[in-house]
Amino acid sequence: MLTVDDDPAVSRAVARDLRRRYGQDYQIVRASSGTEALDALREIKLRGGRVAVLLADYRMPQMNGIEFLEQGMDLFPHARRALLTAYADTDAAIQAINLVDVDHYLLKPWDPPEEKLYPVVDELLAAWRSAGEREVEDVKVVGHRWSAPSYKIRDFLARNLVPYRWFGADEPEGRRLLEAAGVGPESIPLVVTADGQPLAAPTAAEVAAAVGLSTAPVRDFYDLIIVGGGPAGLGAAVYGASEGLHTVLVERRAIGGQAGQSSRIENYLGFPDGVSGAQLTERARRQAGKFDAEVLTTRDVVGLSVRGGARVVRFGDGTELSAHAVIIATGVSYRPLVAPGVTELTGRGVYYGSAATEAMACAGTDVFIVGGANSAGQAALFFCRYARSVTLVVRGDSLERSMSYYLIQQIASVDNIQVRTGTEVIEAHGDEHLEAVSLCDSKRTALATLPAEHMFVFIGAEPHTEWLDSVVARDPRGFVYTGPDLLSGGQRPAGWDRDRDPYYLESSVPGVFAAGDVRANSVKRVASAVGEGAMAVTLIHRYLEAQ
Numbered sequence: 001m002l003t004v005d006d007d008p009a010v011s012r013a014v015a016r017d018l019r020r021r022y023g024q025d026y027q028i029v030r031a032s033s034g035t036e037a038l039d040a041l042r043e044i045k046l047r048g049g050r051v052a053v054l055l056a057d058y059r060m061p062q063m064n065g066i067e068f069l070e071q072g073m074d075l076f077p078h079a080r081r082a083l084l085t086a087y088a089d090t091d092a093a094i095q096a097i098n099l100v101d102v103d104h105y106l107l108k109p110w111d112p113p114e115e116k117l118y119p120v121v122d123e124l125l126a127a128w129r130s131a132g133e134r135e136v137e138d139v140k141v142v143g144h145r146w147s148a149p150s151y152k153i154r155d156f157l158a159r160n161l162v163p164y165r166w167f168g169a170d171e172p173e174g175r176r177l178l179e180a181a182g183v184g185p186e187s188i189p190l191v192v193t194a195d196g197q198p199l200a201a202p203t204a205a206e207v208a209a210a211v212g213l214s215t216a217p218v219r220d221f222y223d224l225i226i227v228g229g230g231p232a233g234l235g236a237a238v239y240g241a242s243e244g245l246h247t248v249l250v251e252r253r254a255i256g257g258q259a260g261q262s263s264r265i266e267n268y269l270g271f272p273d274g275v276s277g278a279q280l281t282e283r284a285r286r287q288a289g290k291f292d293a294e295v296l297t298t299r300d301v302v303g304l305s306v307r308g309g310a311r312v313v314r315f316g317d318g319t320e321l322s323a324h325a326v327i328i329a330t331g332v333s334y335r336p337l338v339a340p341g342v343t344e345l346t347g348r349g350v351y352y353g354s355a356a357t358e359a360m361a362c363a364g365t366d367v368f369i370v371g372g373a374n375s376a377g378q379a380a381l382f383f384c385r386y387a388r389s390v391t392l393v394v395r396g397d398s399l400e401r402s403m404s405y406y407l408i409q410q411i412a413s414v415d416n417i418q419v420r421t422g423t424e425v426i427e428a429h430g431d432e433h434l435e436a437v438s439l440c441d442s443k444r445t446a447l448a449t450l451p452a453e454h455m456f457v458f459i460g461a462e463p464h465t466e467w468l469d470s471v472v473a474r475d476p477r478g479f480v481y482t483g484p485d486l487l488s489g490g491q492r493p494a495g496w497d498r499d500r501d502p503y504y505l506e507s508s509v510p511g512v513f514a515a516g517d518v519r520a521n522s523v524k525r526v527a528s529a530v531g532e533g534a535m536a537v538t539l540i541h542r543y544l545e546a547q
């Protein structure tokens with residue numbers, strides 16, 4: 001643990017209090033300026049040490065606490081961070097929460113430490129241990145740069161916030177690992193877990209289980225099952241579990257949903273400087289965990305049924321799980337881009353959504369982004385920082401109808417982003433990986449074939465709710481009808497067996513609710529998804545009370 005304060009008396013006092021409680025297990029390093037603290041961190045890094053907690057005073061000459069934490073994060077991104085402030089600096093401390101993702105701020109003085117200091121540090125240590133830096137060194141992935149299965153595993157680990165080290169199968173260390181695991185290059189990707197267990201060409205579920213992500217429920221019966229781990233599902237998990245419901249969230253891929261892919265969410269309340277989707281997801285996951293919500297990953301829900309008072313979800317492997325109530329929070333996902341070459345090159349230069357794992361590989365290359373909504377705009381602004389050129393391919397004849405004004409303004413101010421409206425992709429070319437794309441205009445007249453190494457597709461988000469067929473009423477595109485939308489001409493939906501109207505977020509099946517993007521006529525935003533998740537829980541309490 002490192003603590004930095006320019007006031008020698010305060011610095012001594014913090015170190016003394018930390019030593020008293022944590023001295024047995026942790027080394028406490030004390031510094032009297034940001035520069036000195038950074039030197040200490042560099043030395044720890046070189047010695048191969050790890051840092052659990054950074055505790056910095058806000059008001060320091062030359063380099064203030066926020067500036068220090070920002071640079072400290074570059075060296076030890078997993079160290080948990082806290083800022084020491086005087087009462088007058090509370091505003092600055094709150095800002096720091098957004099700027100450098102500070103976990104806590106502590107008001108001086110912190111006496112008695114048992115009440116004001118140790119609970120905070122205990123929480124920081126618990127968070128550090130669970131998301132630990134240890135794993136950075138340990139989980140290894142060996143694969144090929146342009147292999148779709150290798151990309152899938154990397155993307156899966158990254159989106160589930162599991163740190164890993166990547167080795168090309170043709171690099172010396174990659175070859176050594178393959179040899180040690182006794183497999184050849186045909187078995188890639190190879191995943192080697194923290195405890196040295198090799199998994200050749202594993203499924204996402206096998207990787208999840210091996211790296212410690214939960215995949216199996218602890219109970220047979222829950223108060224609440226949430227299907228989908230995007231903002232709506234995570235919001236529901238936090239509110240459900242914190243209000244005493246036995247809650248399990250089931251996610252098919254990686255928690256965070258669409259928002260987890262966002263490079264910077266700028267319009268979510270409370271984050272004036274924006275927040276990355278990964279950061280928001282990590283915070284939400286910790287918050288849900290704090291209240292004991294169970295989170296299962298790699299579990300695909302493929303069916304829903306009603307058995308008396310129980311609502312039963314069926315998983316892809318045929319097993320089932322029951323609860324008093326269910327929230328469907330499965331959001332939307334992108335429609336496939338139908339053009340020759342696209343399917344063959346998916347994962348090898350063509351990606352759906354924003355593949356942050358590819359950012360470095362885009363350095364100096366030509367990138368195409370397909371789509372005209374905010375998600376595409378954000379991706380253009382993200383990848384232009386790495387790529388030589390970014391071309392935004394938009395089918396509509398302007399961006400104004402589909403993208404927020406602030407994004408259009410930002411895009412216009414960036415030199416290496418070109419916007420091509422009234423344009424579509426008609427073919428993707430390449431053997432081993434994407435090499436070029438062909439474009440046409442709205443009359444399908446060929447325009448050009450241009451070099452491209454990466455293409456990110458953001459078109460036609462659809463709900464994919466076929467698994468609710470003949471159980472839950474949906475609109476023609478598959479979005480789930482809820483509440484007032486179910487009452488046609490004042491009539492309740494077919495099969496409705498209660499002497500009340502469906503609650504606002506309740507589907508055509510009593511006790512089954514929908515929240516977020518999957519809901520018909522919902523606002524497709526992070527804030528509304530989180531809000532609906534929370535609201536659904538309140539309505540579930542009402543539903544349970546009347547049972």
Ligand SMILES: Cc1cc2nc3c(=O)[nH]c(=O)nc-3n(C[C@H](O)[C@H](O)[C@H](O)COP(=O)(O)OP(=O)(O)OC[C@H]3O[C@@H](n4cnc5c(N)ncnc54)[C@H](O)[C@@H]3O)c2cc1C
Pocket residue numbers: 227228229230231232233250251252253254255256257258259260261262263264265266267268299300301302329330331332333353354374375376378467515516517518523524525526527529
């Ligand atoms: C790149 C990008 C940037 C964006 N930026 C912004 C922004 O800046 N501001 C803003 O307000 N909004 C933004 N949005 C929109 C916002 O992210 C969505 O409105 C929000 O994520 C919707 O949340 P949700 O929980 O309803 O659904 P989703 O985020 O779509 O999450 C649904 C989850 O359910 C899982 N799932 C689906 N089916 C199943 C199943 N059968 N079984 C188990 N799990 C399942 C999915 O894997 C997914 O994780 C952005 C979207 C994208 C793609």
